[in-house]
Amino acid sequence: MTKKTKNIVSDFANNDMPAEVQEQFRCWLDEHAGGEAAEEQLLEEWNAAKLGPVNGAAYEQSFERLMQSMPAASSAAAPKKGRIARLAASWRRMAAVAAVCGVVLGLGALGARLFLKPENGVFVVTGEDSKGRFVLPDGTQVWLNYDSRLYYPESFDGNLRSVRLEGEALFNVVRDASKPFRVRTSLMEVEVLGTVFDLKCYEHLDYAELVLVSGSVKATCAGQLPVTLCPDERLVAYRNSKKIDYQAVDANNYNKWMFETQKLDEMRLDAVFVNLEHRYNVEFDIADDVGLEARLTLSLRSEPLEEILDAIALVVPIRYESSGGTIFITRR
Structure with missing residues (x-):
């Protein structure tokens, strides 16, 4: 890898890059490092983003430390290249390299959003100071709160619509009696046909919280029998015990944050x-x-x-x- 390319890599990765982007980037590096065509592609994306020349800063040592600290790549093949349309100023350097790795960055009305497109699905990521609204393949609307991640397939095939959440999201699920909608978190699994609910499960918190706005949901927590909620009911499951709390609330206090x-x-x-x-x-x-x-x-x-x-x-x-x-x- 040339010194100029190392400078780009170090400049890019010393930004606040989410772990998912690091993994995609490392995957690309492992597969293409040293390839002349790949380096030309990297420089092309950098220049296309109009980021200016790469300065000859002393990146050699920091680059080596950086490569040691980045998460190891997954075994999945690197996704295809994507092109970036519009970038927030603070994300521009990240975007230049992200384009090579198949990551798509964009700006929505509620702030910066980041899409990762591995071969078998889509990751949507919001930052610590941004929220986002997204539409899933079946038309279901999802509002992601700060610092959240949602994974879903590019199409809901089979007899189940399944997504995975880390963080907080408000779901407005399109009804399909033949194909239930399921949300998985580390503490709770929620299944619905068509309804509106808020689900919160951050990994740094010791609980997961489900609040039903309309319709009905069935929630399953580790070591517990499934629980069916009615509107204006709240279920809390705790990470370090099998205890759950179940209470009546005003759902309007939980679904206006977006x-x-x-x-x-x-x-x-x-x-x-x-x-x-x-x-x-x-x-x-x-x-x-x-x-x-x-x-x-x-x-x-x-x-x-x-x-x-x-x-x-x-x-x-x-x-x-x-x-x-x-x-x-x-x-x-």
């Missing part, structure tokens, strides 16, 4: 925190002595969460402190 503007009208403080958890992808730990009966009216747009909490603290006697991805709410 809207650009969200109005909370005369809402109890506990419900406000539920909405904020899903809108900002955070976890609240609320002390027992915090009064949650207060009712608030808020209009949420794109404000930082700290501004919202500061505004709440002006009218409700609370303090907040963030630590390790959790926001602790205490009485003031």
Whole structure:
């Protein structure tokens, strides 16, 4: 591999590249490294993205460290090359090499979206500061929350529509009585015919959460019998135990996080925190002595969460402190 190509590789991979992209990229490198045609293709994509010349920075040592740290490639064949149309400025260097590896990047109304297309399906990835709306092959609509991943086949063949989720998504499933729709996560499997529900299962959390908006769903958790939910019901399964929680809720507190503007009208403080958890992808730990009966009216747009909490603290006697991805709410 030439020094110029190494510079491109190092520049690309030192961005915040998702693990899935790293794996696709490493797969391409393992298969094509040293090939003159592949290097020409890499340079062509770089120049086509109008990223300017590759500077002769001292990348040699960092490149070797980079290649050692990247995840090993899967045994699947590298996908075919794809061309990139429009790129966010912060993703442009990533996109130049991603095109060679068969990764497609794009911008949606809700932020940056990333598509990975291995041979047997499609990965959709949202970043830590982006959400996205997607339509599956059967017409089912999916809204992905921050930092989420969805895998689905390019077509739903056979007698089952099956997808896999890590993160949070709101599903509006097209009804097909002959072909159930199934969502798999690491803690819970959900099966429906046609319905609307919110499912949350991040790997860093110790629980998975299912809230039904309309229709009916059947959920199966490890070591438990299947549970059927009705609208406005919530099921929580815990990662380190066989315990599950089942309760009645207002589903509207769980299914509005995808809207650009969200109005909370005369809402109890506990419900406000539920909405904020899903809108900002955070976890609240609320002390027992915090009064949650207060009712608030808020209009949420794109404000930082700290501004919202500061505004709440002006009218409700609370303090907040963030630590390790959790926001602790205490009485003031």
